Amino acid sequence: MRADLRELLLAANVPLWRRLLYGLLSLLVATAIWFPCVHVFFRPRVQDYFAPTGVAPQSRALAARHLEFWTRPELKAQEIAKMRGSNAEWDFMGRTFLVLALANMSLREPERKEQYLQIVDQIIDETVRLETKEGMYFFLMDYARSGRYLGQPPRSLFLDGEIALMLGARRLVQERADYRPQLAARVKVMVEYMGKGPAGCAESYPDECWMFDHSVALAAMRIADVLDGSDHSAFAAKWLQAARAKLTDKKTGLLISSCTYHGEHCDGPEGSTIFMVAHCLQLVDEDFARDQYERAKKELRCEILGFGYAREWPVSWKGAQDIDSGPIIPIVGASAGASGLAFVGASSFHDETYLAELLTTLHLGAFPVQRGGTLKFCASNQVGDAVLLYATVLGPLWQKVREKEQHGR
């Protein structure tokens, strides 16, 4: 019996051609059985990450890690050094997304508001201090120094928009008097620079205007309006009308990602931009924002055997891998940057199917590590995890803007 089994396992006395044939056939059958089943083992429960009220357990674990390194300077320094080694922007954006996430968490869990706001204030104060002390180039990629800003004196909408959004988010949760003039000043300068640009666009880098930054700026203006009684609705509507006419990719109907100061198209629609744009434009034009999300999903969403991800570019657009897209996985075209921000888009528009697919891929390919009540994804970095955290808790902040506007009327 044992000898029989041994003979069978070794395929002894079987001609080579038959072993090859049976072997290949077996591999084929096994692949056909296993591949459609894999996703089942990696699909987490969506409600572990996304809760309609309160904070879902995995969001809390993600947040715990961020709170840990904002309270332990040696950890923070280590994490920030890793990101700045690749891209100084990520250091800045990691701060923005964490502030936005904590602001939403403060509204979801009022009993922990004080703890969250303490970190929010620490981040905002440090960011503004660094920008003031080191100059705007501190948070920009090196090439910002190599060209000349056409709008003078030089300013970056990337910095003004995100700092304004952080200040506005903080004040929406709880007013802080000294942030009021800071927000007003940022909004004023954004309106001025967008207004004086020949195409209605302000630069983030020399002769580079980015849709991401403009949508963030418009969201920040809207928040400032509901907080301080200003009214930039006509300005925002006019800007959006011009963007729809001149800054849209004709093949897909999606807003492009970047243009020159004079409005010439540079990068076409990109996954690492459009999902955040749709999210921010929810505060400006809800219907248009939803239309952009649906188009982005149609053009960029991919699903293979239960695993979902986003491409960086539509099929009709040929782009090159860059710092925003992150490394692109050949053949399937999956982009870490686009897929990360697809979480923000899908969460904003309550797209649970896409969220479940994206989470499944995250658990397969992003190498989660759960330790001592904290969660991190090793294939990600601080900004990536902060984007994911924000995606899991977003909603209450935007809702508060809508409510405040209704009360204001």
Place this chain on the structure above:
Amino acid sequence: MDAERTGWRAVLHAPVFSPQGFLARAALIVFVFLLCHLVGLREHTSIICGTSPSGDTADRWSAALGVLYALFWFAFVLGVPILVLAAGVFAALLKLRPGRAARSNAEGQAGEAALSADSGAAPAQKA
């Protein structure tokens, strides 16, 4: 030669295209993956999003370790189950192959005949 080896040596020296060969390769992948995991190479996978684990973008060694971990992870979650399933399918095919059935039949009948001769009884008829 293979038949004379025992234990791990037999497993490692099984022909590639055999159920045991498939199982041996699955075991090897599991072993290497666990080794990579235990020495902490998972942390190096941040290279996937373009961030060097050490903060130094020129640190190719760290990037290579991250890629190595990712490769063995995917081999572990995709390759190992396929190899194990394939080993089962392979064994089933070998068991069912016509040559083996005929040989087993012949061997069985010869054995029974020998037994009958020993006991002086007529061999039993197959149904």
